[in-house]
Amino acid sequence: MRALYIGLSYLAAPAAFFLLLWRGFSNHGYWQRLGERLGWGAARASQDTIWIHAVSVGEVQAAVPLVEALVQRFPGIPIAITTMSPTGSARAAALFGDRVLHSYAPYDLPGAVARFFDRLRPRIAIIMETELWPNLYHECGRRGIPLVLASARISPRSMGRYRVMVGLFRETLSHGIVIAAQSARDADRFIQLGAPPERTHVIGTLKFDQPLRRDQARWGQDFRRRHWDSRPVWIAASTHPGEEQTVIGIQQRLQRHGAGTVLLLAPRHPERCELVEQLLRESGLRYCRHSTAGQNDVSDCEVFLIDTLGELNAFYGSADIAFVGGSLVPIGGHNLLEPAAHGLPILTGPHNFNSEDVLELLVAAGAAAVVADERELQARVESLLTDPAERQRRGALGRDAVAANRGAVRRLLEFLQPLLAEGDAGPSAPAFPGSGSSALPRSG
The missing domain is CATH 3.40.50.2000 (Glycogen Phosphorylase B;)
Known part of the structure; x- marks a missing residue:
């Protein structure tokens, strides 16, 4: 199934670049740093990093309390943030400045992903909310990089799309991935797509932990x-x-x-x-x-x-x-x-x-x-x-x-601590305290 996905991804790549160029007419930021979309020109890390992917402005904002906590808890480990949109990139720069490395995430093509990983050297990958990329997840598994979906969610509308290729996503979610879901409902949806129940947990929503400025x-x-x-x-x-x-x-x-x-x-x-x-x-x-x-x-x-x-x-x-x-x-x-x-x-x-x-x-x-x-x-x-x-x-x-309802960052850090302390932690990552999809009650 992934081989079919790879072929379709390469066929779709020209259309994706055309879309970038088209969007550039309304936001010139889409015309800049195009090489990063293929894994070239991304920030080159001098040592292994904590990599956080936040697709756009909302996810970048939600990551603020997590980034601040990681900077305090692990001051010796560089943090890298990737986004997909110019507005997300600008927001990350405004919030974090030179305290973090930043680049665009690569398109989900095997070569682009490999080049990106070689430059960024992620020690752990933390994906904010929901970004299911089969080649990227496969590369994490191949390199033994722990991958955590933080504050993960799947909407009912997205479930309909994912079910069309449930075999692909079942394979995607099999690479030692740990899902830290926003709610029991979200955890159940990930399990329906093939996520192992023992690696699917509920931590709550990181956005509750955003400090009021x-x-x-x-x-x-x-x-x-x-x-x-x-x-x-x-x-x-x-x-x-x-x-x-x-x-x-x-x-x-x-x-x-x-x-x-x-x-x-x-x-x-x-x-x-x-x-x-x-x-x-x-x-x-x-x-x-x-x-x-x-x-x-x-x-x-x-x-x-x-x-x-x-x-x-x-x-x-x-x-x-x-x-x-x-x-x-x-x-x-x-x-x-x-x-x-x-x-x-x-x-x-x-x-x-x-x-x-x-x-x-x-x-x-x-x-x-x-x-x-x-x-x-x-x-x-x-x-x-x-x-x-x-x-x-x-x-x-x-x-x-x-x-x-605050506390999601603390619960997530309790899990990330041993992964980052060991440095070589892989798919055998420890479970959350109170692990399983019932770790927190449903809201509402």
């Missing part, structure tokens, strides 16, 4: 006081095409009601902000872009377009309530824990298959609500913006839920 929260609060101290503010975060039209339409109607509301609008991909700005021009709403805010009267704007990378967390500090995007359209939702940590009531659409357990936990706690459509979203926004006591109650419940 107090400096960012204070900056957001100060920004709010300077510009919109007496006006209600809501944020639409990580939005996608179709959702910007929805929240702009809601903001138009709120303004007609004389509410004086401010909408903070943060598209998931900042390179789309030109298109979003066109929607704002057509709406007639007064708007400002964050990148040019010094040239405008921010206090007078009705929509504030966040067109920069890595500052969403700070702007949660400016808001009264949060709508998290990727959920009114079938993207699967985005990080609900950041606004919860800020103590914001959370609204989200019905499509949350990427974070179903976190959503269930926050809904059960009373911190989040699911809206079916634009009409229900507007009703919830209006209700919460006019009820400060209810906002504070729901926000406090979310903050408490985040605090009560």
